[in-house]
Amino acid sequence: MNPEMTAELKRYTTPLDLGALKTACANCNLREICLPAGLTPHEVDQLDELVYVRKKVKRGDTLYRAGAKFDALYAVRSGFFKTRVTMPDGRDQVTGFSMAGEILGMDGISQDKHNCDAIALEDGEICTIPYSHLERLSIEVPSLQRHFHKVMSREIVRENGVMMLLGTMRADERLAAFLLNLSQRLNARGYSALEFHLRMTREEIGSYLGMKLETVSRLFSKFQANGLIAVDQKYVHLRNIEGLREIYAHHTR
Amino acid sequence: MNPEMTAELKRYTTPLDLGALKTACANCNLREICLPAGLTPHEVDQLDELVYVRKKVKRGDTLYRAGAKFDALYAVRSGFFKTRVTMPDGRDQVTGFSMAGEILGMDGISQDKHNCDAIALEDGEICTIPYSHLERLSIEVPSLQRHFHKVMSREIVRENGVMMLLGTMRADERLAAFLLNLSQRLNARGYSALEFHLRMTREEIGSYLGMKLETVSRLFSKFQANGLIAVDQKYVHLRNIEGLREIYAHHTR
DNA sequence: CGACCGGTTGAACGTCGTCAACTACGGTGG
C-alpha cells in the first residue's frame, strides 16, 4: 500500500469526524450492487459507522500490492480496475477486471496481507471500507454479514468460471465469453450492451484469458471478418450477440 | 443434494438432541485446520451449538450438485473430494481437490444454490455445518466470524493460484506445481511428503490442470525418466523435490 | 472368462506462441 493511502486511512478511521467527506451509503447510487444491497433503510443508516471514505484514484494508481498489509476492502464507485498475481519468476496473470459496485481486496483477509495487486485502468473513485469496521458492524447487522458472505462467495463462483474458461475453452470461446461478460456487466450499470470502450490493453486481455496479445488481436480481426463484431482499437461494437453466444456455448467442432 | 442427506440434516438441525452423534469440535483432531481454528477453549465449547453432524460418505457419493439448494457447508474429516463445474455443452472442469480439514460448499452462499458438484473420490467422513447456524453463531463468537472470513478468503487466494497455473504455466510446470501442492498438504496432515497414492484419475488431474489425460500420462513418464519421481499407476514417489521446484518456479527456457 | 475402465505410448495434426516487421495513436518538446 502506498504511503498516502495509509495516511488517509488513519485520518478517517479513528475518530469519526465529518459528514462531507463521508459517502453516505444511503444516498449512493450503487446501493443495489455494492455491499449494502439487501439491507433495510434503517440498517443502511447504521452503515454510517462503516465510514466509507471516498477517494479519487488516477489511471495507473495502485490500490494495494501483493504482500502489503491488509486492513481495508475497496468498493469501486467509478472507474475500472485490474487485479493481478505475479510469480516469483516475474510472469504475471490478470485475475480479474472490476467496475463500479464491485468489491476489491477480499484476497487479503486470509493472511492479513494482500495476495495480488489492484491497479486502476482509468481515473475513478473508490470507497475504503476498513475491515475492522466491517467485522464489528457485521455482528450488529446480521444482514450485512449475510451480504458480505454473498459477496465473497460470488467471487469464488466468478473464479470458478474463470477456471472453466482457462481450463477447457479454446481461444475464440474465451474471447467470446469475455466480450459477453463485459457487455452484460456494462449493461447492468446502464451502459450500452452493444458498444463500449475497452479499458484494458490486448496484453491485459490476453493475460486474463491465458493467451498472448497477438492471439487476442488476431481473434478480434477474425470476429470482425465474420461480422460478429466491429473493432477499432479499444472501441468494440457487438454486431451479432447470438453468434458470439454460439461460439461461447456450442462451438460446433 | 440427495434425499438421505436432506433427511439427515433435518433430523439433527432442529431440536438439539444427543451428544453421541454430535462431533464435539473440542475433541476433533482437525481443530487446527478446520473451521474452529483460532478459537479459545471457551469459544470452542460454544461450537456445540453449531451441531456439526458427522456423516459417512462412500467413494462416488455426491455431497451436493450444481443447482441444488444450498443450506450447509461441509468440513472434510477424512477422505478425498473433487469439485467440478459443468458447462451447458457438457464439458467440465475440476475446480479443486479437498482433503481433511478443508471446507466445501462456500460457492453456494452467493445464490442460495450450489454452483458446482462435490464428489467423494474415496470413502470418508464429513461434518455438516448448517449455514444458518454458522451465521447465528458468528454473531456471538466474533473470532468464529473472523475465522470463517479467512477460510473463504483462502479459497479466493487458492483459486487465484489456479488461475495463474492455467493461464501462464506450461504443462510440465503445472504438473510439478500440482505434485508439490499435494505433497505439502499431505505432509501438513501427517502423511509422507514424498510418497502417496493419488486418489484421482489421470483424467481428473488433467481436467484440473487444463490438459488431456494423455498429456498427464506422458509427463508422469517424462518426470520418471528424468529421475524426478517414481510412478506406478496411482502410487507416486517424489525423488527430487528440488528438481520439481525448479520446473515449477524457474523453468530455464 | 470377457468386458470395461484406467493408463501408457506412438504418430500425425492443429492451435497457439514466437519472432519480426510494420502501422496507428498519443503525448512531449522544439
Added chain:
DNA sequence: CCACCGTAGTTGACGACGTTCAACCGGTCG
C-alpha cells in the same frame, strides 16, 4: 504546429507444444 518518440495494435511466417486418434496393456468386476 509539426517532428519525434514510445507504446499499443496488427499481421505474417514458422515452429513447438499439446491434442487427437489409435493401438495396446493390465487390473477388476460381473
